[in-house]
Amino acid sequence: MGDYHFVYKDVEGASTQWDDIQRKLGNLPEKPPAFKPPPFTPASDQDSIPKDKSFIDSKTEEELEFLEDDLDLDDDRFLQEYRKKRLTEMREATKTVRFGSVVPISGSDFVREVSQAGPDVWVVVLLYKDGYAECGVLMKCLEELAVKYPGTKFVKIVSTDCIPNYPDHNLPTLLVYNNGAVKANYAGLRSFGRRCTPEGVALVLCQSDPVLNDGQGGTDRSRDSVIEGVRRKLIEKVVKEHEDDDGSSSD
DSSP, rough: OOOOOOOOOOOOOOOOHHHHHHHHTTTSSOOOOOOOOOOOOOOOOGGGGGSSSHHHHTTTTTHHHHHGGGGGHHHHHHHHHHHHHHHHHHHHHHHHHOOSSSOOOOOOGGIIITTOOOTTTTEEEEEEETOHHHHOOOOOOOHHHHOOTSSEEEEEEEEEHSSSTTTTOOSSEEEEEETEEEEEEEEEEGGGGGSSOOOHHHHHTTTSSOOOOOOOSSSSSOHHHHHHHHHHHHHHHHHHHHHHHHHHHHO
């Protein structure tokens, strides 16, 4: 007669009274927790999201163009007008932010890159020569400003390529152009104060005209707005330097 063995399997997660006693005595490991599926969270329905200003602000330019045929927006004149306003701001910002670095030019490029830059473009021209430490100091400041104010065009040109026989003792020199005309010129590093910093250069550039433009369409780009932002940055920098000095002296 065959030898038959019967194996009994209980429901998964179930436990006998004997197993419970053995676990209390430490003879068996703790029973693993029963499996629980993660709670079900239905996906959000885009059509159910209320359409207000925040809904418009969260959209890209392409999505705003697609919303032109949205019937819900057609029923709300305010949202339709706000959509058009946002589209205009985005397109203006894309058109304005076009520079962002100090571009080297030659004498033959000057008329095209500077004089013919356009009435809405302010151009800051650095006259320099390699090997002059003061030129390098001002160059670093302009590189930082060019990134922060990409709506302003920054270029650099070897001084004698721009103006033949230009005296080296005037280097570095900054020329500010707008609409084909020179609006300001600053000869020598002393024009920017005892310590030449990006904030100091920014204040000098904006003394009389709104030279610096951050390239953000639809925002206030006035001279006073830029100067106030630069002053605030300058104060924060001075405070931080004093805090660092106090910390190092205490050590």
